[in-house]
Amino acid sequence: MPLTILLPMVVLGIAGITLLLHLLGMSRPKLLRDGAEARAAWLDEFPKDAPLRVVVSHDHRAALIETALGKGVVWPMGADTTARYLDGAEVVRTHKGVRIDLPDYTAPRINLTLDAEEVALWPSLLEERA
Amino acid sequence: MSYPEVTQLAVPFFIAAILIELAWIVIKGKGGRYETRDAVTSLIMGAGNVASGIALGFVAYGFFMVLWAITPLDLGASIWVVALCFVLDDLRYYWVHRFGHRIRWVWASHVNHHSSQHYNLTTALRQTWTGTFTFMMIVRAPLILLGFHPGMVLFCGGLNLIYQFWIHTEAIGKMPKWFETVMNTPSHHRVHHGRNARYLDANYAGVFIIWDKLFGTYVPELQEEKPDYGLVHNLGTFNPIRVAFHEWVGIFQDATQPGLNWQERLKYCVMPPGWSHDGSRETSAAIKRRHLQEHPEDVGTPGF
Numbered sequence: 001m002p003l004t005i006l007l008p009m010v011v012l013g014i015a016g017i018t019l020l021l022h023l024l025g026m027s028r029p030k031l032l033r034d035g036a037e038a039r040a041a042w043l044d045e046f047p048k049d050a051p052l053r054v055v056v057s058h059d060h061r062a063a064l065i066e067t068a069l070g071k072g073v074v075w076p077m078g079a080d081t082t083a084r085y086l087d088g089a090e091v092v093r094t095h096k097g098v099r100i101d102l103p104d105y106t107a108p109r110i111n112l113t114l115d116a117e118e119v120a121l122w123p124s125l126l127e128e129r130a
Numbered sequence: 131m132s133y134p135e136v137t138q139l140a141v142p143f144f145i146a147a148i149l150i151e152l153a154w155i156v157i158k159g160k161g162g163r164y165e166t167r168d169a170v171t172s173l174i175m176g177a178g179n180v181a182s183g184i185a186l187g188f189v190a191y192g193f194f195m196v197l198w199a200i201t202p203l204d205l206g207a208s209i210w211v212v213a214l215c216f217v218l219d220d221l222r223y224y225w226v227h228r229f230g231h232r233i234r235w236v237w238a239s240h241v242n243h244h245s246s247q248h249y250n251l252t253t254a255l256r257q258t259w260t261g262t263f264t265f266m267m268i269v270r271a272p273l274i275l276l277g278f279h280p281g282m283v284l285f286c287g288g289l290n291l292i293y294q295f296w297i298h299t300e301a302i303g304k305m306p307k308w309f310e311t312v313m314n315t316p317s318h319h320r321v322h323h324g325r326n327a328r329y330l331d332a333n334y335a336g337v338f339i340i341w342d343k344l345f346g347t348y349v350p351e352l353q354e355e356k357p358d359y360g361l362v363h364n365l366g367t368f369n370p371i372r373v374a375f376h377e378w379v380g381i382f383q384d385a386t387q388p389g390l391n392w393q394e395r396l397k398y399c400v401m402p403p404g405w406s407h408d409g410s411r412e413t414s415a416a417i418k419r420r421h422l423q424e425h426p427e428d429v430g431t432p433g434f
Contacts, residue, residue, distance in 0.1 A: 014174065
């Protein structure tokens with residue numbers, strides 16, 4: 001197939017499907033309703049590392065997890081979740097909350113939106129053993 | 131004789147089928163899930179796969195043409211030869227796919243296809259950009275040397291991939307029993323995409339599920355255990371560059387870490403995904419063993 005046909009078809013196809021999905025409301029990120037859901041999401045990634053403490057953010061879009069091995073975060077990946085330990089992480093305060101830079105090519109950055117109370121608390125919690 | 135670039139010609143069909151599946155899910159309220167960034171990443175991976183084929187396809191094709199020049203055999207281009215080529219190329223696909231899950235060097239290319247936590251028709255298009263670097267074109271060498279023209283072999287490979295497109299859906303439950311017995315189906319392939327301990331390293335088939343039954347890797351989809359899609363450790367990014375190259379980066383980081391001998395460095399490249407020199411990670415076999423320790427009642431059930 002000539003590139004003059006293939007390229008526009010692919011570009012328009014991707015753009016059209018993207019727009020359609022967004023208009024259908026399929027861009028909404030996963031919300032962690034409570035500690036139990038955050039705990040389950042953590043165990044999806046680290047089934048051997050049971051959480052000892054779970055702190056869900058006010059917007060339900062992240063949870064701080066503490067296990068016997070250290071601290072980690074669960075956060076939405078689109079309509080689903082993923083999780084990482086914070087070994088080697090750098091925690092940077094932003095105007096919306098906190099940005100966590102991880103030495104992990106598969107999850108280089110986590111942006112957390114935190115309220116005033118959380119901004120005061122979370123960085124110290126994250127940095128305790130991060 | 132020339133053969134059409136069937137995967138490129140199928141692009142309009144792919145787009146139409148995605149729209150139909152999406153409409154079905156929205157109207158019926160069942161049959162799968164879509165998420166914008168996940169789908170966009172999959173579609174970009176598909177476009178990149180076509181682009182890498184255009185840019186690097188000459189490597190495999192050149193290799194095949196060298197073999198074609200060497201071989202004294204030429205089976206011609208009758209419909210029966212094409213049909214035989216299709217079946218044998220599907221056997222080739224089974225083994226390349228199995229290597230793709232059992233050899234980390236090949237997994238580094240294939241992993242991105244499994245990196246979505248969704249299972250819909252866009253997932254089918256989440257294809258590799260780095261297949262050339264796995265050198266798996268060598269598995270096709272016997273077909274060329276047996277007298278199947280390289281153009282025919284690539285044509286059959288394209289048809290194989292197009293067949294596999296429609297099985298990436300939750301909108302279809304089970305096909306008729308005779309079809310499920312012989313052919314790869316949405317049900318069989320959902321198992322392949324499952325990260326459940328039961329479903330790891332199962333159902334490598336492309337078109338004919340009989341290869342899995344023949345070589346002992348077949349696991350049926352159990353009604354009581356829905357596949358949980360994605361990787362054992364799911365990605366934390368939708369960036370297509372990171373999706374495409376993350377396992378190659380992982381191999382490099384693992385194999386170049388200080389304090390290893392050369393055997394260990396090599397093993398980080400070729401052992402099954404999850405292998406580590408100090409046993410700190412889990413392979414799929416270890417995950418299955420751990421599952422059975424926690425759930426001894428599953429011993430002897432499908433997948434264990």
